[in-house]
Amino acid sequence: TGLVTLDEGFVNTGSTRSAVTFLDGEKGVLRYRGYPIEDLAAHCDFVEVAYLLIHGELPSPEEAANFRSGIRHHTMIHEDMRSFYNGFPRDAHPMAILSSVVGALSTFYQDSMQVDDPDQVEISIYRLLAKLPTIAAYAYKKSIGQPFMYPNNDLDYCENFLHMMFATPAHDHLVDPDFAEALNLLLIVHADHEQNCSTSTVRMVGSSNSNLFASISAGIGALWGPLHGGANEACVNMLEQIAADGGNVKKYVDMAKDKNSSFRLMGFGHRVYKNFDPRAQIIRACCDKLLAKLNIDDPLFHVAQELQDVALEDEYFVERKLYPNVDFYSGVIYRAMGIPVQMFTVLFSLGRLPGWIAHWKELHATPGKRIYRPRQIYTGQNQRTVVPIENR
Ligand code: CMC
Secondary structure, eight states, X not given: OOOOOOOGGGSSOOOOOOSSEEEETTTTEEEETTEEHHHHHHXXXXXXXXXXXXXXXXXXXXXXXXXXXXXXXXXXXXXXXXXXXXXXXXXXXXXXXXHHHHHHHHHHXXXXXXXXXXXXXXXXXXXXXXXXXXXXXXXXXXXXXXXXXXXXXXXXXXXXXXXXXXXXXXXXXXXXXXXXXXXXXXXXXXXXXXXXXXXXXXXXXXXXXXXXXXXXHHHHHHHHSTTTTXXXXXXXXXXXXXXXXXXXXXXXXHHHHOTTSOOOOTTBOOSSOSSOOHHHHHHHHHHHHHHHHTTOXXXXXXXXXXXXXXXXXXXXHHHTTOOBOTHHHHHXXXXXXXXXXXXXXXXXXXXXXXXXXXXXXXXXXXXXXXXXXXXXXXXXOOOOXXXXXXXX
């Protein structure tokens, strides 16, 4: 039916109109609902930003209070759901656990299947925002064999997550306010990024009228890959490898340039940003501040700096406009906070959740919404006749 235009990787194909996030890759501009992320990072907390993305406006004090209390109401997960964790292998990747448990939310909350009922959608949104940190922290506790910590609703969103990660029944870990502040900032800068791979996945799944939990679970799967959110984990693994290899940065830069090698500099390059990634700049400043304040001298930070300096002076990277992206320095901050490397992409998921939700809602509010169904250019065999097996 008609002429199909091929655009491998959707480089120039718009999949939708959207009013959520504006991005200018040439100028390094990123705005949620019209507000620059620098401004949001300076004045808001993550829950306010989540409200903004999902509802389109910053909340009034009363709206913010109601929103927070709606989230607090749902922070625990069903006790039966805790037993899921017993079934996962101890060394399971937490992204696999996150995606599975989020997918399983629709087994517990079957009302979520009523995707046309705004009240059911609203409660699913509260459940997701409230439970994702709990599900994520339990994945970590499982991996180290510690008991799960129930959420503490006296704490704010980021503090509560750090509490569930690091407290034990024997030790009421006091959350470091600098860590909570850094986490808040990291979640804000990750909160949305228009039609990226995981968000497009959420929209794709949602377009068939699948429920919110199923759509977000698929989005978590998409985010996991090292070319997308998984780059933060891959980046720190790479920096560790370079450090263990005597800090020979040049060798790895050369390897990344070698077209016979599949190695790429993780945390470098972006489909849309061609001058700088504004998120990387905010994160870099936060990283400098936190390490200085805590007097941490992380050798990986020096490797990262050196790698950046060498790459940015190299013709290959200059020509292709490859700069550090959001995933380049975030891992150094997470390390300083004591977060294990396997949890890095899980934290990206916590940040991206409001964006995914906002896009799912926007999709459903689109007049004339249709199922996403791309076409293809067929390159297979022409019609053939089956030779019965005895004659093949
Ligand atoms: N190291 C070495 N070469 C690179 C890199 C890199 N990190 N990124 C791109 N290139 C080269 C690539 O080989 C190609 O060269 P040539 O034109 O000679 O074939 C050119 O730059 C264009 O790259 P591309 O793969 O066509 O670009 P893309 O828009 O399809 O991919 C990307 C974007 C982010 C997947 C890619 O830059 C990459 O693989 N980066 C490393 C992984 C990473 O850091 N991902 C996180 C992205 S930001 C956060 C997020 O999305 O979650």
